[in-house]
Amino acid sequence: MTIIKLDATDSTNSYLKRLQTSENVEDFTAVMAKKQTQGRGQMGAVWESQASKNLTFSVFKDLSDFSLETTFGISLAVSLAIRKALQAFLIPQLSVKWPNDILSVDKKICGVLIENVIKQNAITGSIIGIGLNVNQVAFDHLPRASSLKMITGTVYNLDEMAHAILNQLKVHFDLLESGDFLALKAEYESCLFRKNKPSTFKDAEGSLFSGFIKGVSNFGNLQVLVEDNIIKEFDLKEVTLMY
Known part of the structure; x- marks a missing residue:
């Protein structure tokens, strides 16, 4: 090495x-x-x-x-x-x-x-x-x-x-x-931070929304459970976790 x-x-x-x-x-x-x-x-x-x-x-x-x-x-x-x-x-x-x-x-x-x-x-x-x-x-x-x-x-x-x-x-x-x-x-x-915990996110337009991190796709997109029990996928440019 x-x-x-x-x-x-x-x-x-x-x-x-x-x-x-x-x-x-x-x-x-x-x-x-x-x-x-x-x-x-x-x-x-x-x-x-x-x-x-x-x-x-x-x-x-x-x-x-x-x-x-x-x-x-x-x-x-x-x-x-x-x-x-x-x-x-x-x-x-x-x-x-x-x-x-x-x-x-x-x-x-x-x-x-x-x-x-x-x-x-x-x-x-x-x-x-x-x-x-x-x-x-x-x-x-x-x-x-x-x-x-x-x-x-x-x-x-x-x-x-x-x-x-x-x-x-x-x-x-x-x-x-x-x-x-x-x-x-x-x-x-x-070991994902805030997995299954209520979290706040900001989308690409700057709007805030709430959801629960459930996991990631095979391609690395973040899977978030949002309202109406829908799981949405986001790539790095589309969402920011606000803690």
Whole structure:
């Protein structure tokens, strides 16, 4: 396993993407940076992180030998791998906020940005960006954010945390490759944040509505029970969970 350590870069995803286009990158090559100047999150969001306090890294996963029926399997494997790694450090009440934020209790501690590499209309790999709040203890204007240190009081070794996540990524991608998609999906649904609890959502037009998260489709759409006992499906651009 190759780990490239940088003092600073624009974004570890962007760095790995550039590297992947210029040379042959080994499976599970990881890029770690003490500081990102243009860290990115889902839907174009900016990922802010204090230098050397948190784990900001990206991993290249070779998918050329996979037969993926749906790209959502990648998100399942990644979310569950991070959760399993954090469980080993006794982080309490871990859940997945759809599609792949990791929460402890009800605070966001980890975000994921997955960018698939497509060649000749087929997915040949994924660049998996992971931002884990580890030892940072102040998050200005982010009331829903927290860190492992804030939750447990413990200072963590970033390298140790990265290796734990990388090891679990290998385990869960092996499960995905062996055809355990439905088992991974069932485990993912079992730890979905606010599953079967009355929740408020905002649709693409900005209107609020109430419903109950029931699960996800095989393609990763969120399944919400709304009024009149109807289950509606939403993709990432169509709905936001308002806690």
